[in-house]
Amino acid sequence: MSLVNLRHAVRAIILDQDDRILLCRFAIPKPEGTTVVWAAPGGGVESGETLLTALRRELREEVGLTLDADPPHVWHQEVVAPGHAAGYDGVINDYFLIRTAFFNPRGALSDDELAAENITRLEWWWPQDITDYHGTDLFSPRDLAGPLAALISSGLPDRPVPLGL
Template identity: 90%
Template sequence: MSPPQLPPLNDRYQYDLARVTVLRWFGVRADFPHDARYRSRMSPVNLRHAVRAIILDQDDRILLCRFDIPKPEGTSVVWAAPGGGVETGETLLTALRRELLEEVGLTLDADPPHVWHQEVIDPGHAAGYDGVINDYFLIRTASFNPRGALSDAELAAENITRLEWWRLQDITDYHGTDLFSPRDLASPLATLISSNLPDRPVPLGL
């Protein structure tokens, strides 16, 4: 197995990312630095910060958005949790509430637990950015027909073509060309469904 590709080590933040990448490659548990004050001081990397909702119904199905992403080689289909970018001045939960109303029509009565944290340094992962930060929150609810405030045309402008409920087993058994975000969604999702809430957000890979 080849060692992982590392980003240019031109600042402390990138050094820490590289260190964690190497440790994980050798099977050592390590968390990516994700304190916002640290990142604002130390990192010139332009990351898109987003919030996403792991919405599980009474049958432990997860609600996912289908993104049809145009690329030079053709359209790439990615299934990802509802959510979107954190706007200037918003807290994570304020952004989450706004995105859920816009995309799926769900109103939150309480503050959901923060269960996953993802940082990806990859210029091809989000147009106009060097990578992404996704913070995931767990929401349990009865099954519903997702219909948010955004029109179909507005959703399509964000590359969202539909929303579907997925069973964990269907994700595990899927062998088609569509991708999931994170790529190994089935693994952390299975742990989340079968275990107690994590004490701190679980770090995810690509």
Template identity: 75%
Template sequence: MPSVNLRHSVRAIILEADNCILLCRFAIPDPAGTVVWAAPGGGIEPDETPLAALRRELQEEVGLTVGTRPPHVWHQEVVAPGHAAGYDGVVNDYFLIRTTRFTPRGTLSDDELAAENISGMKWWHPREIAGYQGSDLFSPRDLAAPLTALITSGVPAEPVLLGL
């Protein structure tokens, strides 16, 4: 069986006091017009630990400093050609960060964020996600379900396996 080249990434489930989650708006160029709301984070660089990658990505994208090691709550593997440029798919590990609401502004400029396809950020309440009727997508697609479970049941003993 041929090996699969997956991009390993870390993402943060950033929740504030009212259980709103901070999501990044990714404007995906192909297919044109695709918008996906996803947790901030990104790829783990060679010789970088997942925690170091999470700290770097959150400073760059939203300006959040991560002190202690946050709990690992979700794990996602998506093997799909074209899902990540240059890869056969992605592995996303999600970590829970509780914080007070803040205005996201990382160290990356707007042009640098745009180069990563990030065109905005928004705090979403789980009810807004569950009731959303527009054309934008969420990652994972059923984000409202695992998010609600995380909020109501707390940190799982083992990371929950997510679908697409």
């Protein structure tokens, strides 16, 4: 059996008082053209970091949010798919829920530093707009509307909900 090299990352489901979710627009260059994916803020867990340490760092860098408490772990995703993450056989994403008042996201990273991470925009989305979206951009997870609706309507799960691609 061969070992699988997965990139471990943390992501924040940031919901404001009106249940809008903050998403990052990633424009990922590929040989066949650019793929646009809307995903929760976050990123890779560096060597020696805990999940929550990585989450705090990523939120400070990308959106300028400082956490006062440890957010609940709500979703877990494992995707084994060569090419899904450059240099890896896939990803593991652990998602944490953060409830906060609406804010204008602006992290410590410059626009050039964000662009180097393929982030081209940060935007608040209404859940219904995700459900109704029929354009060419993708969401991560692809079925984001479903787990998001369940999280908003049912509240915190007893343990992290497994997600698909």
